Amino acid sequence: MxxxxxxxxxxxxxxxxxxxxxxxxxxxxxxxxxxxxxxxxxxxxxxxxxxxxxxxxxxxxxxxxxxxxxxxxxxxxxxxxxxxxxxxxxxxxxxxxxxxxxxxxxxxxxxxxxxxxxxxxxxxxxxxxxxxxxxxxxxxxxxxxxxxxxxxxxxxxxxxxxxxxxxxxxxxxxxxxxxxxxxxxxxxxxxxxxxxxxxxxxxxxxxxxxxxxxxxxxxxxxxxxxxxxxxxxxxxxxxKGGDAKAFGGPKYASLAPEARATAFAAILPWLRGQVSQQKRFIGTVQDDEKILRFVNSADAARLAELGTSCPDHFLRTKIKPLYIDWNPQTDDAAKLKTQLAAGLDQYRKDYAAYYAACKRANSPAIRDANPTVVLIPGLGLIAWGKDKSESRVTAEFYNCAVEVMRGAEAIDTYISLPQQEAFDIEYWLLEEAKLQRMPAEKELARQTIIVIGAGSGIGKETAHRLVKEGAHIVCVDLNEAAAQATAKEIEAKYGVGIGVAGTGVSNCGPAIGLAANITDRASIRAMLDKVALAYGGFDSICVTAGIFVPSDTTGHIPDDKWALTFNINVTGSYLVADEAFKTWKEQGLRGNLVLTTSANAAVAKKGSLAYDTSKAAANHLVRELSIELSPLVRVNGVAPATVVQGSAMFPRDRVIGSLAKYAIPYTDDEATDSLVTKLAQFYADRTLTKSPITPADQAEAYFLLVTKRLSKTTGQIVTVDGGLHEAFLR
Structure with missing residues (x-):
């Protein structure tokens, strides 16, 4: 041509x-x-x-x-x-x-x-x-x-x-x-x-x-x-009438983009918990014009029930999706949840019946009977997979199936593959053998972990440590640009994501960068809702954000600085926990919350009155929250000693102030790295191990606490201080 x-x-x-x-x-x-x-x-x-x-x-x-x-x-x-x-x-x-x-x-x-x-x-x-x-x-x-x-x-x-x-x-x-x-x-x-x-x-x-x-x-x-x-x-x-008459014409109207985002954020964590009863799944939302045209149509229920035709499609999307006949104009979120619960129950029964009717003597055992694609009029499509990449591809494949159905119905009548043929491909022994040869999943695979304070220092290092083990990372910081920079560093190593239409989430790959003010409950909730839209929910939260305001030369700290210190170091962690627990309860999946305290919480010293007192309160907050959030969520803390290298709490002027305070020789024109090294070694020499403490040392503790390695540990403070005997328990 x-x-x-x-x-x-x-x-x-x-x-x-x-x-x-x-x-x-x-x-x-x-x-x-x-x-x-x-x-x-x-x-x-x-x-x-x-x-x-x-x-x-x-x-x-x-x-x-x-x-x-x-x-x-x-x-x-x-x-x-x-x-x-x-x-x-x-x-x-x-x-x-x-x-x-x-x-x-x-x-x-x-x-x-x-x-x-x-x-x-x-x-x-x-x-x-x-x-x-x-x-x-x-x-x-x-x-x-x-x-x-x-x-x-x-x-x-x-x-x-x-x-x-x-x-x-x-x-x-x-x-x-x-x-x-x-x-x-x-x-x-x-x-x-x-x-x-x-x-x-x-x-x-x-x-x-x-x-x-x-x-x-x-x-x-x-x-x-x-x-x-x-x-x-x-x-x-x-x-035949084009888009206006596609799939039998519209039966329902779409909700406005903001209303769709609100509805998705409200339902996704609960739905993730329902489909993750055997293994956790990561979600992808799609609500563009084409998918809405399908889910809103008069023929959507009929065509969805037929399932996909091409084997390439249903190996990802399963034999059929779950379609929920919900009226977005008259039904509320509570009814949607009720319909979803009933639909999931029936879907599992249908899948079990499909397996029982088609299985052969040597067929592999029945696989997870939950749907990988959920269709909701007025809202769009939700796809589930073992990671973000797989759920995106599942969504892509069902979009292909929708286009196939559109074309087939335009020229003739759409037909699906016979169930026995579909089963023989889905449960093909060679396909099963290929699945069995796949490498074991990483330790934090299928999980989404929020790291608050990920723009720098310990938070950034923790984000990089956790993604190595297969986690999806939500990088959160008061400074959104810093959070997104960390997310981009992760993308550079593990792949770039794609946008999710209508949700306001700009990037949905292995990591995203979001802003949040942890002293503002509404800001925290807005961030958690964006996480739901991006991944379907979350599993663990690491709060590494904190602030240090030193006393002045007279030992005084202004009232507003005292309040700010407690708002960030104590109240902020409480607000994060309180808002997140609402989502954890909706999901019904066990999770982890790790807060950052400090060795200073146990060691009183001059010049850091507000900081030390706030960290002592944070220590007890860990213990209180471990009781309040049990048994669903384990709550622990990480207590670093002074981390100078890579820490946002140690800008050049504070490093110089500390060197002067401890009478450590330096020159005004000395490079910042040299000044930092001197101060870090000074603090190291006060410990039993005599080694500077780095953000990577702290990140290892966060990693241990969000895995199952310490699954029976809660309400505890893990110290990473190089061995400060002054902080030993008395």
Whole structure:
């Protein structure tokens, strides 16, 4: 086609010419994967049959380079492709035939996956995809297998075969639904043999595949077919009334963005607790125009119950979502919670019945029966996953499913995959084996931890320590820019997030940065609500924020400074605990609260009257809160001694003042780092360990207290003071 409206043509001849053959395969793959209208995250695969020199014989041989198991086309590199002897793959057809004739075809399919290792070229360690036969058995040197919404809409239509002929004529053949593997590859091989002019095949309820001996032509053909499908759908969609009549037209109206955010914040922690009964989940909210058009529609309940069609979709979204028929104009939040509770109960029963009806003698045990997608009219979609990345992708996949349903209903009638077929993929033994091979989850996986004071010092170090163990980190500080800077540091190491429409949360990856004033209850609640919108709830809170106001030279401290010290160091921690406990109770999931006190709480000394007294009160606040919040929340404290290095409490002028106070030699033009080192060592020399105390030392204590390692410890103060014998218990 000369121009494209529904896909992006990105091929650059000069760029392609600069690459070797495998490099061009990677290039083509990246181009296709960069457009989600062409394929979804992790979906689809590409291949090229290339001439290589056999490392053993030195002779030229044909090698199939095909995207291997796992990975994403958009970001794939050479290491993501398996390389296999093409002649050996063809030879496996006889092995498959022998196995299939002796027993059940599905067992023969499973057995063939391990046979691919025997065809590996040049010891390539990348595991082969189950789609490998599709690429090997088709005649084209270059093959694209994609999952575009527009094509799947046709594939998931009741009259798919007829529509394929009507839309594409003789340019695309058709095969009915078959699980990816040898049987499907052989069926495609037969189609190509009987129809040599055809260079594309519609795969019923799955996607499509296209090929050519020229890689640019293959890429262009893939785009042309998607463009034609999308144009056909949009023409029919417009003829039926377009958005105004989509999914049977609107049944409900959306709440305003602010009202949606308020409703989501109120319900999400409770809902997270309900779906996290076996393992904790992290949530993603979506409330953009397209998803609202679907959940508000007259047909939403019917279509949601049918579930998704493409296997790539329901492996993430489960067999179906949970749809709640809530009227946002007349029903309140209390009714929504009641309907959600009833809906969850019925969903679990339905899932158990689905498992019981479809399980086979060797099926894996039933998995978590809670939904991963929840649809609510007026509000939008909530997706759940083991981490933020997975819940985002789950939301993305259900959006793909919605687009598929929109297209299928515009041109025909949407149909879902038969339950037994869906079950056989969801509980496929090879998929289960892959899950079992996954590395163990990190110690703080599936958790969201709020670190208050994360803009600098101990808080920043604690945020970095906890994210290493798999936690999602909410960096909170009075200085929002400082909080966001810490979050960006984490993103630089662990990946960038995306925005959540309508919620006001600008970044929802492994960390976000938020502002809060812990002396203001409303500010705390606003922050906690944003956490709910970003992640669905939270598990632990570490309060590292604090203030030190020294007495003047006469030993006096002004009344306002005394009040400020207690407001931040004591009252602030209480307000955080009191507001957070409301959310913890809603979730019903055990949590942790860790407050920062000080070695000064036990050691009276001159010049820090307000600070020391406030920290003594904080010590007792830990004990009181451990009683008040039990048994749901463990409350402990960390008591540092003087942390000079990396601490916001020790600006240059305070360091100089302390050096002068203790008669430690220094010069006015001396570098700040040198001054800090001198003061830190002075404090270290007063301890038993003789080592400066760093923010990292404190962060280790916070880490221990939010894990299960000290799960029976509450109401205690963990000292990290280098061994101050003056602070020993008396």
């Amino acid at each position: 000369s121009s494209y409206k529904f896909v992006n043509f990105l091929w650059d001849d000069a760029k392609a010419a600069s690459l070797d053959p495998v490099g061009r395969l990677v290039y083509r793959s990246n181009l296709l994967g960069s457009d989600q209208r062409i394929t979804n995250t992790g979906g689809g695969n590409t291949s090229s049959k290339l001439k290589e020199n056999d490392p053993l014989t030195g002779e030229s041989t044909e090698v199939l380079w095909v995207k291997g198991s796992g990975g994403d086309l958009r970001t794939s590199n050479r290491d993501n492709f398996s390389s296999l002897y093409q002649d050996k793959l063809i030879g496996l057809q006889q092995v498959y035939a022998a196995k299939a004739n002796k027993g059940i075809k599905s067992e023969a399919e499973d057995a063939m996956v391990n046979m691919y290792f025997h065809t590996t070229f040049n010891l390539n360690p990348r595991a082969s995809s189950i789609d490998t036969p599709l690429h090997s058995f088709l005649p084209g040197k270059h093959v694209d297998h994609m999952h575009p919404n527009a094509i799947i809409a046709i594939a998931a239509s009741k009259n798919c075969e007829k529509l394929t002929q009507e839309i594409f004529g003789g340019d695309m053949a058709y095969v009915p639904w078959m699980r990816p593997g040898f049987e499907l590859g052989l069926a495609m091989q037969e189609v190509a043999r009987k129809q040599p002019a055809v260079k594309a095949i519609m795969m019923g309820q799955h996607g499509f595949i296209s090929w050519d001996d020229n890689e640019k032509v293959c890429y262009t053909r893939t785009l042309d077919l998607i463009e034609k499908a999308a144009a056909y759908i949009e023409q029919r969609y417009a003829a």
